[in-house]
Amino acid sequence: MKKHIRLLIGFFGLMTMCSLALLPNATLAMLSVMLALCINLVLFKYLKPSNNFEVTRVFDKYQVMPPADINASLEMKYNGRFPANASVEFDCQSLGLNINTGTVVFQPGQKYDISKTFVADRRGVHKISATKVVVKDWLLLSGITITSNDEAEILVLPHIYPFETSPQTSAAGLLGVSSAVKQGRSSEVWGIRDYQPGDDFKIISWKAMAKSPDHKPKSKITAGEEGQAITIVTDIGKDSELPNGDQISLDISADLAASLSYNFIKRGTRTGLVLFDTRTRAVLKPARGETHVDSLLRNLAKVQPSQDKFLITSFTNSYLELSASEFGNSFILILTRTDDRLIESYLSKLKSSRDLIIILIYNEDNYERAQQIQKTVEENGVQMILTNHSSVLDTMKKMEEWSYATVKRT
Amino acid sequence: MLPLRELRTYISALSIAPIAVMIANPVVLNAFVSYLSSIAFFSAFGLIAVYLMLKQIGFIKSLGANQQVFFESLLLVLPIIIPMFTVLTTQNPADFIAAFLAYLVIGTVVSLSRVVVGAGVGAFGKVLYFFFAYMMALMVYAGCVAGAITGETFSLLLAFDQIAGIATYLGYEGHPIELPLIEYVRLGMAFAIPGITFSALAAQVRLSEVRDNPGAESKMVSSLRSSVALLTLGSAILLLPVYLISIAIVNFAPYLVTIIPPVLVMGFILLVLYFVERD
Numbered sequence: 001m002k003k004h005i006r007l008l009i010g011f012f013g014l015m016t017m018c019s020l021a022l023l024p025n026a027t028l029a030m031l032s033v034m035l036a037l038c039i040n041l042v043l044f045k046y047l048k049p050s051n052n053f054e055v056t057r058v059f060d061k062y063q064v065m066p067p068a069d070i071n072a073s074l075e076m077k078y079n080g081r082f083p084a085n086a087s088v089e090f091d092c093q094s095l096g097l098n099i100n101t102g103t104v105v106f107q108p109g110q111k112y113d114i115s116k117t118f119v120a121d122r123r124g125v126h127k128i129s130a131t132k133v134v135v136k137d138w139l140l141l142s143g144i145t146i147t148s149n150d151e152a153e154i155l156v157l158p159h160i161y162p163f164e165t166s167p168q169t170s171a172a173g174l175l176g177v178s179s180a181v182k183q184g185r186s187s188e189v190w191g192i193r194d195y196q197p198g199d200d201f202k203i204i205s206w207k208a209m210a211k212s213p214d215h216k217p218k219s220k221i222t223a224g225e226e227g228q229a230i231t232i233v234t235d236i237g238k239d240s241e242l243p244n245g246d247q248i249s250l251d252i253s254a255d256l257a258a259s260l261s262y263n264f265i266k267r268g269t270r271t272g273l274v275l276f277d278t279r280t281r282a283v284l285k286p287a288r289g290e291t292h293v294d295s296l297l298r299n300l301a302k303v304q305p306s307q308d309k310f311l312i313t314s315f316t317n318s319y320l321e322l323s324a325s326e327f328g329n330s331f332i333l334i335l336t337r338t339d340d341r342l343i344e345s346y347l348s349k350l351k352s353s354r355d356l357i358i359i360l361i362y363n364e365d366n367y368e369r370a371q372q373i374q375k376t377v378e379e380n381g382v383q384m385i386l387t388n389h390s391s392v393l394d395t396m397k398k399m400e401e402w403s404y405a406t407v408k409r410t
Numbered sequence: 411m412l413p414l415r416e417l418r419t420y421i422s423a424l425s426i427a428p429i430a431v432m433i434a435n436p437v438v439l440n441a442f443v444s445y446l447s448s449i450a451f452f453s454a455f456g457l458i459a460v461y462l463m464l465k466q467i468g469f470i471k472s473l474g475a476n477q478q479v480f481f482e483s484l485l486l487v488l489p490i491i492i493p494m495f496t497v498l499t500t501q502n503p504a505d506f507i508a509a510f511l512a513y514l515v516i517g518t519v520v521s522l523s524r525v526v527v528g529a530g531v532g533a534f535g536k537v538l539y540f541f542f543a544y545m546m547a548l549m550v551y552a553g554c555v556a557g558a559i560t561g562e563t564f565s566l567l568l569a570f571d572q573i574a575g576i577a578t579y580l581g582y583e584g585h586p587i588e589l590p591l592i593e594y595v596r597l598g599m600a601f602a603i604p605g606i607t608f609s610a611l612a613a614q615v616r617l618s619e620v621r622d623n624p625g626a627e628s629k630m631v632s633s634l635r636s637s638v639a640l641l642t643l644g645s646a647i648l649l650l651p652v653y654l655i656s657i658a659i660v661n662f663a664p665y666l667v668t669i670i671p672p673v674l675v676m677g678f679i680l681l682v683l684y685f686v687e688r689d
Contacts, residue, residue, distance in 0.1 A: 010534050012676070014541060019669045022575030023548075025428075025599040026541050028649060031672045032607040033537050035645035038679045040611075045686040083637055085630070087622075102623045105633035138637040139533070139611060140618030140630075 004041055004141040008034065037139065044137035049084035050144045053077070053106075057090065057131050057148075063155045067121040070154065072099065074114045074131075078106035085136040088114075092128045092154065095120055103136060120156045123251050125302050128152040157301045158251070158258035161393060163267075163400045194218060194326060229270035229286030229328030230403075232257045233319070236303055237277040237310030239337040242363055245389030249336040249361045252389055254300040256334055256359060260399055261296045265289075269403075272327055273299065277306040278314055286328055310337040312346040319350060330355040332399070338366040344373050348380035357402055358384040359395060416631060418612035422526045422536075425605030428598030429543050431591055432551040433518055441511070441554040441563050450496070450505035454489035454512035461485040462520075489513070503566075511550065511564050518546040525609070533614035540606050548572050556587055578665075603649070608642040651675050 015030035054077040061070050078084060089100040097118045104112060120126070130151045136143040194216060208218035234257050240250035257273060264271040265288050272286035273296050282303075284296055319331070331354055337343065338360070350356055358377065362370035367388075374384045383402070387395040432438075445451040461482070464470050470478055489512065493505035521543035525536055553569030560568075571584040578584050589595075612631050615638065619630045631638075655671035663670070 007534060008680075011537070014534075014538065015672060015676070018541065019672060020576045020579070021545075021573050022578075022665070022668050023545065023573065024668050025596070025603070026544050027668050027672055028599070028652070029540060029544075029603050029606050030537060031652065031676060032603050032645045032649060033533060033610045034676060035648045035679055036607050036611055036641040037533070038683050039644040039648075040641050042679075042683055042686050045683075045689070083634060085634075103619065103630065105630055107633075138634055138641065139614045140622070141614070 002142060004037065004137075007141065008037060011037070037141070040137050040139050041142060043082075044142065047080070047082060049078075049080045049082070049086075050133070050135040050146055052080035052084070053086060053133055053135065053146070054079065055088060055131055055133055055148060057150060059128070059152065059154065061154070062152065063157065064120050065157045066123060066159055067119055068156075069117050070120050071115060071117045072097065073116075074099065074101075076101075076106075076112040076133075078108065078110050078112075080106075081108055083107055083138070085138065085140060087134045087136075088131060089134075090129045090131045092118075092126050094122065094124065094126045095154070095156075097128070103134075103140065120154060123156050123158050123254055123301055124304070126154045126156060128154060155298065155301050157297045158254040160262050161255070161259040161396045163263045163403075164397065165400065228330060229272060229326075230260075230264055230330040230332065231272040231274060231286060231322065231327040232260055232332045232334065233274045233276055233315075234300075234303075234334045235277070235310040235336050236275050236281060236306050237308060237337055238305060239309060239339070240361075241305035242336065242365070244361065244363045247389060248305065249363065250303065250305050252361050252387070252392060253334045253336060254303060255392060256387070256395065256399075257332075258297055258300045259396060260332060260403075262293060263400070264403065265293050265296075267403075270328070271296070274322075275299070275303055276310065276315055276318065278308045278311045280318055281306070285326055309340075310335070312337075312340055312343050316346050316350060324354075331357075333358045334361065335359070336361045338362065338369045338373060344376040347373070347377045347382060347384075351380065351382050356382060357399075358382060359399075360384055360386050362386055362388055364388075416612075417635065418609050418616075418631065419526060421605045421612075422609040425540070425602040425609060426522050426525055426543065428595045428602050429518070429522060429540075429547045431594055431598060432547040432589075433515075435551070435591060437558055437590075438550060438554045441557060442515070444563050445508045445511060448505060448508040450489070450493040451508035451512050453492055454509040455516070457485050457489045458512070458516050507562075507564050507566050510566060511553070514546045514550045514553075514569075518543050518550060521546065525606070528613075530617065530620070531613055532617035533610040536610040536613045537606065545573055551589060551591075552587060555589055559587075575668075604642050604646050607645055608638060611638045611641055648675060648679065 011030055011034045015027055015034065018026040018030055056075045058073050058075075059070055060073075061068065064070060074088060076086075076088060078086070084106050085103050086106060087101050087103045089098075091098040091100075095118060097116070099114065099116055101112070101114060106112065128151065131148045133146045133148070134143050135146070205218045209215060212218060234253050236250060236253075240248065240253060242249045244252055261271045261273060268288065270286035270288050271292075273282070273284040274280055275282040282299055284292070284299060322331075333350075333356065335343075335358060347358060360370050360373060367386075370386050374386055377384045385395050385398055461470075464485075470482060473481060489509050490506070493509045496505040497503055521539040524531055524539040525543060528535065528539065531539070549569040549572055552572040553564045553566060556565035556568035557563045559565075568585060568587060571586050574582060574584045574586075612635075615634055616631050652671040652675050655674060656667050659670060660667050
């Protein structure tokens, strides 16, 4: 039962008692308070103060790289003719943001500003709830809730660790090629490849498309596009939700995948991404350009651990099916699963003619098992790096060296 | 220097003036003084004072649920149990009446204090305490006045007759007496009713504010003072039809004068509320 109805019933009972006890003064006192309560409710419904609020909510950033400070500001204006009570609230549970002004009395024409800075330090898509304005009557007995249609999302991208050497002085620079992202595209054509989403329309080779048997769009490989494409495969299976420092293993995988793709693309290498658990969950074919970087980062920001464990047998089949023309000959596999007894033998089989490096993410519970896998796999000629939350920078350094070697080979 | 309290506290204090008139007058004080020699009167005051003190320091809350019920019942019922033995052995109700008067006086004082400075009391609580204080003060005053006439210091039966309106509908023959100061009380009530309305509404705002934010300063009550005053004025204006209807029916149905006019006006405003809420 609503609060004001309960109160009115209580007063009515008390007034009846006084009436029957033939106590006119007490009856009038009860009646007077009851009438005041009713006038309050009638005026609230009649004047509709809820229609006179203007609420504006602004966030200074909607896409950030962690850790970043985001400023939320809220501006309220009341245009009614009488005082009104209202509270405003919205939250983002995943980022620990909770704004609730509490009930504030607004005088006609009064403005109310509130601003709060919060830290976005967790990768992912964080939902900001719609702004809820609760307008109450003068005695705070009943209220009207207005929910505005302003739900928003804050995208917290994975953390990007830059390579120590800038693209201009890197192996790519020494080889005489430069970042196409930064410095534009050369007109010198080195070859033809399949069109990839994100390719500039200027490099589409219409002639090559017409000549090709499948008539699919082809893109020119131009100067500035460095070496063979690299594909990063990330394990998003159930084990990726294992704790790793303050984060989970998938956060470290995402940071590494994002950092590597960003650095490779900045250097001019086409880079792709495959998300895998029991099967391929998402594929971004190797490409370059800002749109592609944006797409990679968004996918890595949104990815969450799946309910299924990473299956090395399925992965082996899928890996062998990835064509070199589309996905290149260099693969980086970022693994989080260690409890599968088949992992060593299957990983050893993946070597073949491809250039493969495996990054195995461990935590304090599976460190010994990770070492055991590393030993077996490296004995079979596959390079493996062990990493956890505290050794990401070292891993990035090793991957930078690996990438120079890959560029030189291609 | 004591900080000045809020306006609603002063208005509440003024609103209890008519009740104070009934309690603090020579007739009641004479009866009070004549009972000072009664052990039952003293023991009642003593035990209830001990109870209030233990409650204030939080001792009663620290007890277990069963112990709490036992302890509270003991302290509150014992003052009336002790004089019962006197009544049974000597057939003299004087001690029982003394203890009962002590209950009424303490009840009135506690209720009045809750009306004026009761923390955590909303509109309903304020009006309920006001009603209790008014009813008990009326009984004390009527009992003492009647006792002075009959020579028994305090007349319990005539004190009850003052509030026995319901019983008269069922055939009980009450003898309410005309109290000497009742005209002052009526005059005081003309100001006390808007006062208690304002006080109750302000208390409701404060209670809601505290429930929303327990640590908040009392800001809303002062910000909404004009709104509360407007509501009080509105309710006072709506009491005029009650007065007019009362004048119209007082000659042919005097026993319905406290029932029909308030119910008619209340019914009308509830109907308006129903239609406004439905829209």
